[in-house]
Amino acid sequence: MASLFNQSLARARYGNCGVWISGKQEGLAPTHFAMRIATPTASAFLPEKHDLTSLREAAQHCEGCPLYANATQTVFGAGPARAEVMMVGEQPGDVEDRQGKPFVGPAGRLLDQLLEEAGIPRQLVYVTNAVKHFKWTSRGKRRLHSKPNSREIFACRPWLEAELEAIKPEILVLMGATAAQSLLGLQFRITKQRGQPFESDWAPWTMATYHPSALLRAIHQPGEEQLRRNFLDDLQLVAEKLAELK
Ligand code: URA
Numbered sequence: 001m002a003s004l005f006n007q008s009l010a011r012a013r014y015g016n017c018g019v020w021i022s023g024k025q026e027g028l029a030p031t032h033f034a035m036r037i038a039t040p041t042a043s044a045f046l047p048e049k050h051d052l053t054s055l056r057e058a059a060q061h062c063e064g065c066p067l068y069a070n071a072t073q074t075v076f077g078a079g080p081a082r083a084e085v086m087m088v089g090e091q092p093g094d095v096e097d098r099q100g101k102p103f104v105g106p107a108g109r110l111l112d113q114l115l116e117e118a119g120i121p122r123q124l125v126y127v128t129n130a131v132k133h134f135k136w137t138s139r140g141k142r143r144l145h146s147k148p149n150s151r152e153i154f155a156c157r158p159w160l161e162a163e164l165e166a167i168k169p170e171i172l173v174l175m176g177a178t179a180a181q182s183l184l185g186l187q188f189r190i191t192k193q194r195g196q197p198f199e200s201d202w203a204p205w206t207m208a209t210y211h212p213s214a215l216l217r218a219i220h221q222p223g224e225e226q227l228r229r230n231f232l233d234d235l236q237l238v239a240e241k242l243a244e245l246k
């Protein structure tokens with residue numbers, strides 16, 4: 001049946017990424033098929049030219065994973081093309097999805113405040129996300145953030161890599177486990193390794209820290225002050241490194 005075949009195609013495209021599938025097309029010629037389905041990613045949607053404007057435009061049409069289907073638009077990174085500092089979050093939230101810009105909702109406002117407190121001029125920073133579409137589940141009228149899985153993070157990485165190659169930041173700050181997982185692998189632990197700069201494949205000075213949403217979730221909780229202090233300490237290191245570059 002056609003519908004059965006479509007289902008298995010959909011599974012092949014998104015569900016069983018990178019595995020062998022085999023089956024029989026019922027109702028059509030009785031051909032058995034077996035093929036290796038390449039893991040779908042954003043790479044097929046990357047433009048020829050990799051300047052930020054071309055990338056941003058092309059990303060609007062990305063269907064490299066299923067997340068585009070339920071989101072309003074692609075939320076690409078924003079900031080100066082020659083930024084010395086690049087900060088990577090997880091994925092756009094509800095407000096970002098509607099406005100099409102990263103970190104303009106509650107987490108973004110908190111980040112702006114903390115950057116200011118640490119003395120890092122916001123306009124020098126390019127901000128982006130590991131995953132460029134908002135993933136959510138509905139709770140009544142609200143759209144609740146839902147964590148991207150490792151297939152989605154992997155699928156979206158070509159955009160992040162292209163941004164890194166276009167900007168070539170001196171300082172790279174990965175905020176939260178998703179950003180760290182995307183660029184440093186699954187074994188990286190924010191809790192153990194945050195606040196420790198190192199040289200990575202992506203930037204001469206790379207550091208992971210908390211995601212600002214972790215601070216939002218901690219408001220009025222016992223660990224709130226400590227979390228905020230740690231985050232500010234980490235941003236202080238960024239500010240010092242930035243001053244060194246001047
Ligand atoms: N959280 C993120 O990780 N990114 C945004 O752009 C907004 C909230």
Ligand code: SF4
Pocket residue numbers: 041042059062063064065066067068074131132133152155156157159
């Ligand atoms: Fe493409 Fe990333 Fe959106 Fe998936 S989340 S459709 S890979 S831009």
